[in-house]
Amino acid sequence: MTTIKTTLLLFLSCFLLFSGSAFAQEFRDIADDKLFIIETGEGKVYVELAPEFAPKHVERIIQLSRSKQYQGTEFYRVIDGFVAQAGPGGKQNLTLAPLQLEALSSKNSDYTLVQSNDLFAPFTAFSKGFAIALNQEKSEYWLTHCPGVVAMARGNDPHSATSDFYITIGQAPRYLDRIMTIFGRVVYGMDVVQRTKRGVTGENGLFPNQQQPTKILATYLASELPEKHRPGIRVEKTEGGVFEQKLQARKNRNHAFFFEKPPAVLDVCQVPLAVEFEAPETPN
Amino acid sequence: MTTIKTTLLLFLSCFLLFSGSAFAQEFRDIADDKLFIIETGEGKVYVELAPEFAPKHVERIIQLSRSKQYQGTEFYRVIDGFVAQAGPGGKQNLTLAPLQLEALSSKNSDYTLVQSNDLFAPFTAFSKGFAIALNQEKSEYWLTHCPGVVAMARGNDPHSATSDFYITIGQAPRYLDRIMTIFGRVVYGMDVVQRTKRGVTGENGLFPNQQQPTKILATYLASELPEKHRPGIRVEKTEGGVFEQKLQARKNRNHAFFFEKPPAVLDVCQVPLAVEFEAPETPN
Numbered sequence: 001m002t003t004i005k006t007t008l009l010l011f012l013s014c015f016l017l018f019s020g021s022a023f024a025q026e027f028r029d030i031a032d033d034k035l036f037i038i039e040t041g042e043g044k045v046y047v048e049l050a051p052e053f054a055p056k057h058v059e060r061i062i063q064l065s066r067s068k069q070y071q072g073t074e075f076y077r078v079i080d081g082f083v084a085q086a087g088p089g090g091k092q093n094l095t096l097a098p099l100q101l102e103a104l105s106s107k108n109s110d111y112t113l114v115q116s117n118d119l120f121a122p123f124t125a126f127s128k129g130f131a132i133a134l135n136q137e138k139s140e141y142w143l144t145h146c147p148g149v150v151a152m153a154r155g156n157d158p159h160s161a162t163s164d165f166y167i168t169i170g171q172a173p174r175y176l177d178r179i180m181t182i183f184g185r186v187v188y189g190m191d192v193v194q195r196t197k198r199g200v201t202g203e204n205g206l207f208p209n210q211q212q213p214t215k216i217l218a219t220y221l222a223s224e225l226p227e228k229h230r231p232g233i234r235v236e237k238t239e240g241g242v243f244e245q246k247l248q249a250r251k252n253r254n255h256a257f258f259f260e261k262p263p264a265v266l267d268v269c270q271v272p273l274a275v276e277f278e279a280p281e282t283p284n
Numbered sequence: 285m286t287t288i289k290t291t292l293l294l295f296l297s298c299f300l301l302f303s304g305s306a307f308a309q310e311f312r313d314i315a316d317d318k319l320f321i322i323e324t325g326e327g328k329v330y331v332e333l334a335p336e337f338a339p340k341h342v343e344r345i346i347q348l349s350r351s352k353q354y355q356g357t358e359f360y361r362v363i364d365g366f367v368a369q370a371g372p373g374g375k376q377n378l379t380l381a382p383l384q385l386e387a388l389s390s391k392n393s394d395y396t397l398v399q400s401n402d403l404f405a406p407f408t409a410f411s412k413g414f415a416i417a418l419n420q421e422k423s424e425y426w427l428t429h430c431p432g433v434v435a436m437a438r439g440n441d442p443h444s445a446t447s448d449f450y451i452t453i454g455q456a457p458r459y460l461d462r463i464m465t466i467f468g469r470v471v472y473g474m475d476v477v478q479r480t481k482r483g484v485t486g487e488n489g490l491f492p493n494q495q496q497p498t499k500i501l502a503t504y505l506a507s508e509l510p511e512k513h514r515p516g517i518r519v520e521k522t523e524g525g526v527f528e529q530k531l532q533a534r535k536n537r538n539h540a541f542f543f544e545k546p547p548a549v550l551d552v553c554q555v556p557l558a559v560e561f562e563a564p565e566t567p568n
Contacts, residue, residue, distance in 0.1 A: 119399070
């Protein structure tokens, strides 16, 4: 490290401390058959699927991916700060049965509480690595639209989703919670998603002109690759004392940088989860 | 428009409606001497400065820009979903007087209320095109850290900011409200900011290796350009009945798409403001 870099680090050290990576972390592996990879013209995007929350949607995604229905399609609707939407859409004559909405669960999964009286829900929490919201009195649990979630597009009929999905790329559009089915979240490659070409805002993010949207080159599960081509992805565990301490530390902000303490609250969508990415032995 | 496009549009029409551009809008011009342009290796970023909220910081930015202190510097600290930070930092021997924090105001500016009992503040609102939060009882008003705000970095001392700035690129880090000075917001070119190269997360977003951060090629006010090179930027007005109706519509969600209505609340950072960009007569 050069002297210049050292000076820079010293100069910045205080401002850097609140980024969260100073906390202890525990990790878990993502199983190869839950790791959905989207190869785009901008790079690869790695999605952890959520079959515990949206089994039929995950099944559909895997089925369409295996039959190469996403290959060659485009992120045909991209609005900066909102969503990047992709899929075969109306471009192919898919006669797929529409899916029943899977946005709300009455199953009491294990969770780690984050916040009560969240603006949009009585409680927020993490469950199995996903940000959720809950209404305990009504036994209602749902995945929330934090940045980087992957959810299925639909028409006005709540049970009309078939094939196209969107990835949230800006401030959490929490008003879509409970009415859209989230089936995964980007665990690695969100910078790639952020590089997708934006559509025309006044045209609802579509590409009515000559501009080329970002293409999807291929999609597959990691488990569909030969072992040597599989990446290893480990993400921060959202259960246990270590994670609970991190949440408390983010609420309490004891560092001197916080000369005035912020309110002791946490936005569940503003709790970055650490990730470790191990490139495959042989790139595919 | 081809038949395929028409089919696609029909197929998507319902899902597209909630993006917000269906509302009526009123616009205002951004004065050339408040439009700060950052030319980066990825394209141009257009920032509306906020001298009403942070006069000394705006003055400093303009002074440093005029003396070309940002030219050739880098976005040397970039954490996906958090901030892209740039400036001369420790790389130059600037002996600049540290700035007094300008994060909190007791001046009662005009504002349009957005939400009471926001998670982080008693009230949120828009004032002069900026998202603010307020505590009316204490006569406290402050700009909030929504995505796309531009704020000055500092050390632990609240009054230690000198030259480097960050742009928020993910879920609003509202815990920085009131303790960091926001002096502007990106009104156009947020997609460019999103393309800045990410640093190493485990290294606090720095670039300890060979990877090249995104460079700043030049910075200037639009007013410093010859007239023919100045872009015209008009942004949505955040005062008046038309805007208030938009806020109400975003709270109430009367469209059939919302088969179950979301809570009638608004996250002040999830209210996209429309923008009209007119390219300069002659590109510079």
